[in-house]
Amino acid sequence: MNLKEQMNIVIVGHVDHGKSTVIGRLLADTGSLPDGKLESVKEYCRNNSRPFEYAFLLDALKDEQAQGITIDTARCFFKTNKRDYIIIDAPGHIEFLKNMVTGASRAEAALLVIDAKEGIRENSKRHGHILSMLGVKQVVVLVNKMDLIDYDQEKFQKITSEFSEFLSKIHIKPINYIPISAFNGDNIVSSSKNIPWYKGMDVLRQLDSLKNKKKNYGQPLRLPVQDIYKFTANGDDRRIVVGTILSGKIKVGDEVVFLPSYKKSTVKSIEGFNVPKRDTAYAEEATGITLSKQIYINPGELLVKANEKLPEVSSCFRANIFWVGKAPLVKDKQYKLKIGSTKIPVKLLEIINIIDAAELNIDSYKDQVERHDVAECIFETGKPIAFDIISDIEQTGRFVIVDNYDISGGGIIIGSESRHDNSLLKHVNEREYLWSNSLVSQDEKSAKYGHKSKLIIITSGSEGKEKSVENIAKQIERKLFDLNFKAYYLGISSLLAGLVSEDSIGYRDRLEHIRQLGEVARLFTDSGQILISPIYNLDDYEVDKLKVLNQPNEILVFNLGETPFNNFKPIANFNEGNALDIVLEVLKGQEVIEYYL
Amino acid sequence: MNHLDKLEAQSVNILREAYREFKNICMLWSVGKDSTVLLWLARKAFFGHVPIPLVHIDTHFKLPEMIKYRDDLALKWKLTMIYGENTEALKNKMTFPDGNIDRIKCCKSLKSEALKHTLSGEWPRYKMDHETGEYIQDDNKEKYTGVIVGVRADEEGSRSKERYFSPRDKENDWDVSDQPPEFWNQYKTDFAPGTHVRIHPLLDWTELNIWEYIERENIPITDLYFDQGNGKRYRSLGCYPCTTPVDSTSKNVSEIVEELKSGKFSKIAERSGRAQDKDDGGGLETLRRDGYM
Structure with missing residues (x-):
């Protein structure tokens, strides 16, 4: 043809x-x-x-x-x-x-x-x-x-x-x-x-x-994970990681890293339908791969090669944006950022300047970005994301911002920022400042209840253990309750059904669930109780978020089977047989339940 | 990558995005060449599987070969096959072939209305039972919030303005003058309750691309598109009272490709055999706003 x-x-x-x-x-x-x-x-x-x-x-x-x-x-x-x-x-x-x-x-x-x-x-x-x-x-x-x-x-x-x-x-x-x-x-x-x-x-x-753009096969691999498929019909047992390759190429045998989780595996096969078997896929192809070592990853991660230049991983970046939204872009409002296959909450931290797109005059006095403005800004995402600077790799240096239900702006990333005064900490500081303390102190509560307050999270990185972490969390509540402790089990579904209305934007957003759990945990632990919640496949960033939100109270994380974390170390690992014993042992060791002994 | 590879990759990316983002999603399958290519692209995207139900609006005036072809392929490819119809209008013979309404009203009633109420779940849906090959009423009455459609921008004017992800409001209306922006392969995947989104993975394909791809992939297409020996074939499929075959001796896909490239059809619009277009002053705009595909 x-x-x-x-x-x-x-x-x-x-x-x-x-x-x-x-x-x-x-x-x-x-x-x-x-x-x-x-x-x-x-x-x-x-x-x-x-x-x-x-x-x-x-x-x-x-x-x-x-x-x-x-x-x-x-x-x-x-x-x-x-x-x-x-x-x-x-x-x-x-x-x-x-x-x-x-x-x-x-x-x-x-x-x-x-x-x-x-x-x-x-x-x-x-x-x-x-x-x-x-x-x-x-x-x-x-x-x-x-x-x-x-x-x-x-x-x-x-x-x-x-x-x-x-x-x-x-x-x-x-x-x-x-x-x-x-x-x-x-x-x-x-x-x-x-x-x-x-x-x-x-x-x-x-x-x-004019020339058609050269293919960027020579650049480092960037493959945003769009989805993970496991269609079991007709005995199909492949677990296929799919996405469109933005740059570079991917080969069978390549050692790959998923970001921001930093999980690693090796490419086992390149999959396709009605195509000859191949061992390499190139930029612009909508492809699918299987992995040699099964790891639990989520859509939205960026797949890159371990031996190539890694992208930036940060929750803060500097960008040039143009805004076409009906409402202006303002600070302290939650938007949604879409970059590659990642969809994540984002906030405008700072406007560096607003440029009149037609005259290139800089207007530094405006504190919001209005429709049809072009501006240089600093953004912060709900947790770190993987991206490239636009001058390095174009396709992973671009993003759009969704306001309400509409794409309202686009931007190109010109730098990664590291800031310590991130908005979560700022929020918690403000919250603690405004916290209205009761007449009953924490010490009095623990003396009366016979234990300290704690947030206990049960997690697992093993495939198919969603139900197990739930069951273990429930059994711990049962055990502690029987021992006369003030313990309470809270499943994510209870949280969702109650606190979040289906109309709200954050309904399907896991990060938003984590945030809500963190805030609820702060209330429960303040009341002197032990709150137990199962969160399957918790990651480093999420545990960090929970820690900050639950301040000044403490969090204990227990893990079943394979760890879902990259760096974070759970207080203890257990299996389905010894979970209860190990939790009790740790609680004693931590003097959470010292008064009982 | 040649341009067919690029079109394929783009469409697969859109299909996967739609599948990821919408819980209640379906794909319209008219059994014509475009939506059959779309179905094939779904098999590409999902590695031989089709995890999305296919919805066919049956006016009961379709060429009988179309229905047979639909059911044969549904069985062979193990498709979740659903059809909907305007039972009331058919029962009362309020149709153009029955002589009671004009062509445009007939399209509106048997297609647009039937589609609207089938998608919303208000009217019965009939689902293929793969054991028997028969259709039985579907228990699932949930509204489809994502609808994948095989329209192409080159078909006629209004379609050239579509987005890949195009929102429809509660009344099924398409607000042409206020469409969401769409760039860098980021689509509108957030939508307000009550609204739904039409997804158009074939927007950038031309009629020629469709046939080139059918040839390359060897996609099974209904014989109605080929000359059966009488010097006539269908270029576009619809209801038999309103669709006439064109004069052409193309007997297979490669002859059609040649005919479109340099032969007699290289300059004649595809839908010229569709009578309802002419009744509407040459545009599908009126029907389109009402949800017609």
């Missing part, structure tokens, strides 16, 4: 500068329109007493025709001998910046249209700036409506030099400036006699000269 190359091109620029006309022309003059389409649009114009314009070819939607502006990205298809193109028409109106972003992010290259008569406008610059953040590196500037300035070379050069100066500040070096008139078809698919002083390529030849 003879398959042609394909390329996505976005067309951007200020409203009314002629983007849709350029596309209409390209489609018509390359013969890419279905038979009768041109005629039917012309007839539509006649019936509606409007002069025919090439732009109407794209205005397929009724309300768009009514308004006369492009509101959303439309895709159209045309082909040259070299390759097939998908042209993405991005709206030029500021209100529809989010649609422009959607279109531009899918493109290998951009055509940026400037009206020769009107000159450079706010969105000519803003779109240039967003292209740079989105990582669209190939930019061709079309200076349109040359017929309206009598094909004047001087005016053309004035625009190009002014725009080049702006673009250089945002690190864009356009491939070419082409003087065109889309209305008259000048320099679209052939050189124009009206512009003899221009010796460069026409738009069509320029498009064919």
